[in-house]
Amino acid sequence: MVDLPGIPTVPVHGKSTDTFEQISEIVMKYITPEENIIVNVLSATVDFPTCECFKMSKKVDKTGERTLVVVTKVDRAPEGLLEKVTTNDMNVGLGYVCVKNRIANESYEEALSEEARLFETHALLSKMDKSMVSIPVLAHNLVQIQANIISRCFLDIEKKINDKLAVNVAALNELPQQSGSVAEALATFKRIQSLAVESLKKNFLGVEFDEYTEDFDKQCAAKWSELIDLELKQYSAELRSKYPDEKEDNLFVELMFLNEAQRIGFPDFLDVLQKNVRDISATTEEFVGKLWNYIEGVVIEVLMHHSGSCPELQYFVKRAVQNLIARIG
Known part of the structure; x- marks a missing residue:
């Protein structure tokens, strides 16, 4: 039960000029949710249709199905009160209850x-x-009305609770996990390794999947193919400029072979690529270096993703990848 402040209709000297707006905002915040009951408290001495609370409740409860009116000070204005509460000109769905103030x-x-x-x-x-x-009677009605509202809204309330619980559980699962033993730490590392290997296969073989952000997920394989195609073209141009007497057909046959070898798979492609270009030009080192730099970035990105729950491991994983690429690249 939330007792909201009354809505002033006449400015009070010495008070803030926007008091009406401030209180109205507070009232609207509480009466807007559909599971809340709106209890309009009116004096029997006023004209009901002109009351500001009626205007506000009608904005959020047009049918009046969750609005109850409590009429106070009935002993001060009993004349015509019966007609006012029985004709229900204001379409109050939960009815009127008249009380005498203490x-x-x-x-x-x-x-x-x-x-x-x-x-x-x-x-x-x-x-x-x-x-x-x-x-x-007012107390009894409020209890009954509240029970009916809860019963009607229970499924929606339950769904909201379950949705919020699922979000919190997911956030909890993303928190760093502490390994209690060497065996648990090793099992965690092997799990990360297995997931990373599968992801790298999908990336370099161009298989679509959605475990990463949209940019990384959808562009990785495409960028890999685009990078190789672009580098091969640039490499071809460099070869033509450095070896103008070389037969063009031989260069294109070689490049076509390398491009075809790309379909064999990532390891075989690099082996064939390195074997066939090493003796052609000094630009081979730069060409292969660009490919290895890209590979290093992808491998680190994948491993960082899968080791997110073990931040203490990420530094060592990154260093291991960099050392491995430096050694074999």
Whole structure:
């Protein structure tokens, strides 16, 4: 139960000029959710349709199905009250409950007793149906209404809870995992190694998958083919400029062979590539170096991805890859 502040309609001297806007914003925040009950508390002395709270509740509850009206100070303006609450001109779905305010130093028991006497003996108020008067009736109605709302919204509430739980569990699983023994650490390393090997196969063989970001995931294999094609063309141009007397057909046959060898697979391609270009030109080292630099970046990216839950391992993995590429490249 949230007791919201009343909405001022007349500026108060010495107070902020935007008090109405501030309070209205607070009220709207609480009455907008569909699982919340809106309890409009009005004085019997005012004209109901002009009340600001009615205007606000209608914005978020157009049918009035979750709006209840509590009418206070009934002893001050009993005339015409019965007609106001029974005609329901404001389309209040949950109905009206009329109550008498506790005054002065009345105890709770004294206030209830005086209220009951008023609705039993007053010439006008005693004509009102007992189901819509008194504090006990209001309390009972609120409990029943809340139970109905919860029952209706339970499945949606459960779904929201499960969705939030799934997000939190996923975030928890991404936190670094502590290995309790050498065997657990070794098992974690082998798992990372296995996942990385499969990812690298998919990358360099051009198999589509979606475990990385869109840019890396969709561009890796394409970039690998594009890089080789571009480098081969540049390499061919360099060879022509450095060896103008070389028969063009021989160069193109060689380059076609290298391009075809790309389909054999990544390891075989590099072996064939290095074997066939090493004796042709001094530019071979630069050409192969560019390929190895790209390979190094991809391998490190893949390993960093799969070892994300073990940040203490990432530094050593990166160093190992760099040392390995430097040794075999």
